[in-house]
Amino acid sequence: MTLREQLQEREEAVLAPLACRSSQSRGRARPEEECAVRTPFQRDTDRIVYSKAFRRLKHKTQVFLQPEGDHYRTRMTHTLEVSRIARAMARALFLNEDLTEAIALGHDLGHTPFGHAGERLLNEVMPGGFAHYEQSVRVVERLEKGGEGLNLTWEVRNGILCHTKGTPAATLEGQIVRLADHIAYINHDIEDALRGGIIYPIDIPLEISSLLGFSHSARVNALVVDAVQASLGQGEIRQSQEVGEAMLALKSFMFEHVYTNPMAKGEEGKAQDMLRQLFEHFQKYPDGLPADFQTIRAEEGVDRAVCDYIAGMTDPFAVEMFKEIFIPKGWTVL
Structure with a gap:
């Protein structure tokens, strides 16, 4: 046994x-x-x-x-x-x-x-x-x-x-x-x-x-x-x-x-605006999704793939992704 x-x-x-x-x-x-x-x-x-x-x-x-x-x-x-x-x-x-x-x-x-x-x-x-x-x-x-x-x-x-x-x-x-x-x-x-x-x-x-x-x-x-x-x-x-x-x-x-409570939840509107813009961006440019989500895109559609990608993000990753896509970077002279 x-x-x-x-x-x-x-x-x-x-x-x-x-x-x-x-x-x-x-x-x-x-x-x-x-x-x-x-x-x-x-x-x-x-x-x-x-x-x-x-x-x-x-x-x-x-x-x-x-x-x-x-x-x-x-x-x-x-x-x-x-x-x-x-x-x-x-x-x-x-x-x-x-x-x-x-x-x-x-x-x-x-x-x-x-x-x-x-x-x-x-x-x-x-x-x-x-x-x-x-x-x-x-x-x-x-x-x-x-x-x-x-x-x-x-x-x-x-x-x-x-x-x-x-x-x-x-x-x-x-x-x-x-x-x-x-x-x-x-x-x-x-x-x-x-x-x-x-x-x-x-x-x-x-x-x-x-x-x-x-x-x-x-x-x-x-x-x-x-x-x-x-x-x-x-x-x-x-x-x-x-x-x-x-x-x-x-x-x-x-x-x-x-x-x-506005003191506790006042930033939530900003977080939602950020996630909305990320969702719309990847809807428009789905080629930017990671490889794992390209399979989902092919089998279940762009919306499903984008939703899965964003739902899986952590708070700091979502913030960094938003910065990378929407916030202009400074130009550095080498």
């Missing part, structure tokens, strides 16, 4: 009845020989972490555009926090931590430069629209590994696709990631907004803090504990009504005071 088979036997014995066992996966789009050491979901985690798209997350905006400070969140640190919250919940509920981790680490691979401002812009200019969760699936199915994709299991791809809204994921592990994503971003965005002087502790409604806690760690712990207790034996991942309403109120508070 291989080590992988021993791990899968352990899953059968230990995991909750409704947990997704790796031995019962619906498999991959392209069948592969099984690994002797790792389960399919463990292999998916490794493929995501070693991908180029994952490495680029460290230079993509979470909320604040290119903040001057080492402690503000990026899309990478957000992803890691989602993974930790999701794994804690999965462990407490005896669900599959490996599947949960793979979905969490892959859920934002398709996010644009400059956060949701970039996503809104691409949704506006791309025929047929754009959504980062759909692009994340496209990254793992089509764009990574020179166009081969990562060939992840169905359960991981389903969890990535369903992590934001719409139909819940088919697995409880995928449903955990959706809730963990919300818990993570609301609370770390509060911490970043406090650090940046956008809001102050006294601004957070007292009735919310009295229930969830007055610090980042207290709020996250309260939300995780509540979700675990409310989900036990329910066949779905849920929150208690009281805590769920408090989290929605906290989210509304953030939209009113942070996500639409």
Whole structure:
């Protein structure tokens, strides 16, 4: 018996009845020989972490555009926090931590430069629209590994696709990631907004803090504990009504005071104008796209290739590309 088979036997014995066992996966789009050491979901985690798209997350905006400070969140640190919250919940509920981790680490691979401002812009200019969760699936199915994709299991791809809204994921592990994503971003965005002087502790409604806690760690712990207790034996991942309403109120508070605050988001219009000009430039001059995107251009059209190229950019790369194309260079006499 291989080590992988021993791990899968352990899953059968230990995991909750409704947990997704790796031995019962619906498999991959392209069948592969099984690994002797790792389960399919463990292999998916490794493929995501070693991908180029994952490495680029460290230079993509979470909320604040290119903040001057080492402690503000990026899309990478957000992803890691989602993974930790999701794994804690999965462990407490005896669900599959490996599947949960793979979905969490892959859920934002398709996010644009400059956060949701970039996503809104691409949704506006791309025929047929754009959504980062759909692009994340496209990254793992089509764009990574020179166009081969990562060939992840169905359960991981389903969890990535369903992590934001719409139909819940088919697995409880995928449903955990959706809730963990919300818990993570609301609370770390509060911490970043406090650090940046956008809001102050006294601004957070007292009735919310009295229930969830007055610090980042207290709020996250309260939300995780509540979700675990409310989900036990329910066949779905849920929150208690009281805590769920408090989290929605906290989210509304953030939209009113942070996500639409001119001090925090005032540069977003400039970022969108820049991405719009880049999109229009490469539409007009598609020969300037890198070689990997020329194949997409031939097979799926110019708009699709341009969208994939821009969606994959980091914040600083987009800025440098804009400078190179649109900002005149000084003339130096040699």
